[in-house]
Amino acid sequence: MEIKTVGVVGCGLMGHGIAQIAAQGGHKVIVAEAEQGALDKGLGRIERSLAKLAKKLVEKGKKSAEDAEAEAKASFERVSGTLDRSELADCDLIVEAIVENLDVKKALFAELGAIAKDSCVFASNTSSFPVAEMAAASGRPSRFVGLHFFNPVQLMRLVEVVRTDETDEEVFAAAKAFGAACGKTPVACKDTPGFVVNRLLVPYMVQALEMLDRGDASKEDIDNAMQLGCGHPMGPITLTDYVGLDTTLFILQGWKERYPNEPAFGVPAILERYVAEGKLGRKVGEGFYSWDGDKKA
Numbered sequence: 462m463e464i465k466t467v468g469v470v471g472c473g474l475m476g477h478g479i480a481q482i483a484a485q486g487g488h489k490v491i492v493a494e495a496e497q498g499a500l501d502k503g504l505g506r507i508e509r510s511l512a513k514l515a516k517k518l519v520e521k522g523k524k525s526a527e528d529a530e531a532e533a534k535a536s537f538e539r540v541s542g543t544l545d546r547s548e549l550a551d552c553d554l555i556v557e558a559i560v561e562n563l564d565v566k567k568a569l570f571a572e573l574g575a576i577a578k579d580s581c582v583f584a585s586n587t588s589s590f591p592v593a594e595m596a597a598a599s600g601r602p603s604r605f606v607g608l609h610f611f612n613p614v615q616l617m618r619l620v621e622v623v624r625t626d627e628t629d630e631e632v633f634a635a636a637k638a639f640g641a642a643c644g645k646t647p648v649a650c651k652d653t654p655g656f657v658v659n660r661l662l663v664p665y666m667v668q669a670l671e672m673l674d675r676g677d678a679s680k681e682d683i684d685n686a687m688q689l690g691c692g693h694p695m696g697p698i699t700l701t702d703y704v705g706l707d708t709t710l711f712i713l714q715g716w717k718e719r720y721p722n723e724p725a726f727g728v729p730a731i732l733e734r735y736v737a738e739g740k741l742g743r744k745v746g747e748g749f750y751s752w753d754g755d756k757k758a
């Protein structure tokens with residue numbers, strides 16, 4: 462099974478990165494968005510990220526400026542954008558990266574099930590929901606996997622490949638091969654809440670937010686403590702800003718509803734308050750910290 466043309470639905474924080482690495486891996490990519498503004502913003506981010514990575518290759522002496530720029534240009538030219546999901550009909554793989562809402566995702570997959578060619582493989586980038594439920598909604602459960610990439614997609618080297626009880630072996634192998642072709646190391650996961658990484662990471666972020674809300678330490682000190690004391694690349698409060706406070710809240714609300722007796726899946730009140738105030742993190746310029754573009758203000 463060869464994956465040549467990839468559809469990506471959603472061109473936000475994750476979708477733009479997934480589209481980019483798929484194009485860098487040599488695939489033709491069609492990105493479908495719900496809004497023109499989000500599509501334009503996402504495509505702009507891809508172009509800037511490719512330019513930045515090309516510049517880095519030149520600085521490190523790994524490529525000549527001419528070669529690096531030509532490769533970035535070729536990758537960008539492999540990506541096209543649309544607001545019309547029927548343009549995904551001929552894709553070999555469609556990766557969904559829309560809002561973390563199970564009902565919205567299920568409705569999307571039901572629609573894609575009617576649009577995409579029979580051989581197309583479906584994948585969700587969900588952080589937390591059962592892949593099997595989306596697979597059932599798509600009408601093609603044997604051709605469905607989770608492909609969980611990490612933020613920022615261009616820099617993080619892992620992809621979790623999630624297999625349900627119904628995933629065809631050939632489909633699972635093709636999904637792993639796609640992840641590897643995009644430069645990622647695939648790990649196999651069962652369809653459990655949060656798979657491997659988020660089952661460990663999100664409860665840790667919850668503890669940090671509860672600590673901040675109790676006033677046990679400042680956000681800067683919590684972040685410095687985990688960076689300098691444990692060697693983490695960034696502290697948990699900064700990381701929540703990176704992930705998006707809304708996405709973090711959606712993950713926890715979904716888990717709380719489904720697993721009300723699991724103490725690790727609490728919903729911190731501070732997270733609800735910030736999201737209600739529109740402080741969604743780095744992507745909107747304001748979360749626990751203020752952001753000026755990609756950097757803390």
Ligand code: CAA
Pocket residue numbers: 510511513514587588610611612613614615616617659662694695700704
């Ligand atoms: N494209 C191209 N270049 C990029 C980039 C992108 N998307 N993002 C950052 N860069 C560049 C930066 O601009 C910077 O370039 P300069 O050196 O020229 O300034 C360079 O890459 C390194 O970035 P930083 O200076 O920010 O340095 P860093 O060493 O701190 O690396 C990081 C950044 C890789 C994000 C690192 O801090 C890190 O690994 N953080 C943890 C991230 C993490 O845990 N992610 C998982 C989140 S959970 C998740 O994703 C799952 C879920 O379902 C919620």
Ligand code: NAD
Pocket residue numbers: 470471472473474475476493494495496499557558559560561562569586587588589609610611612703704705708744
């Ligand atoms: P985001 O809010 O940045 O982007 C979502 C995008 O999807 C928006 O641009 C929106 O316009 C678009 N969209 C919504 N409904 C759509 C539809 N029906 N058709 C086409 N486009 C639609 O969110 P994000 O952070 O990129 O998260 C996307 C998914 O990836 C979520 O399931 C999230 O849990 C998961 N995820 C997020 C992270 C993270 O760190 N943020 C990491 C791994 C996985």
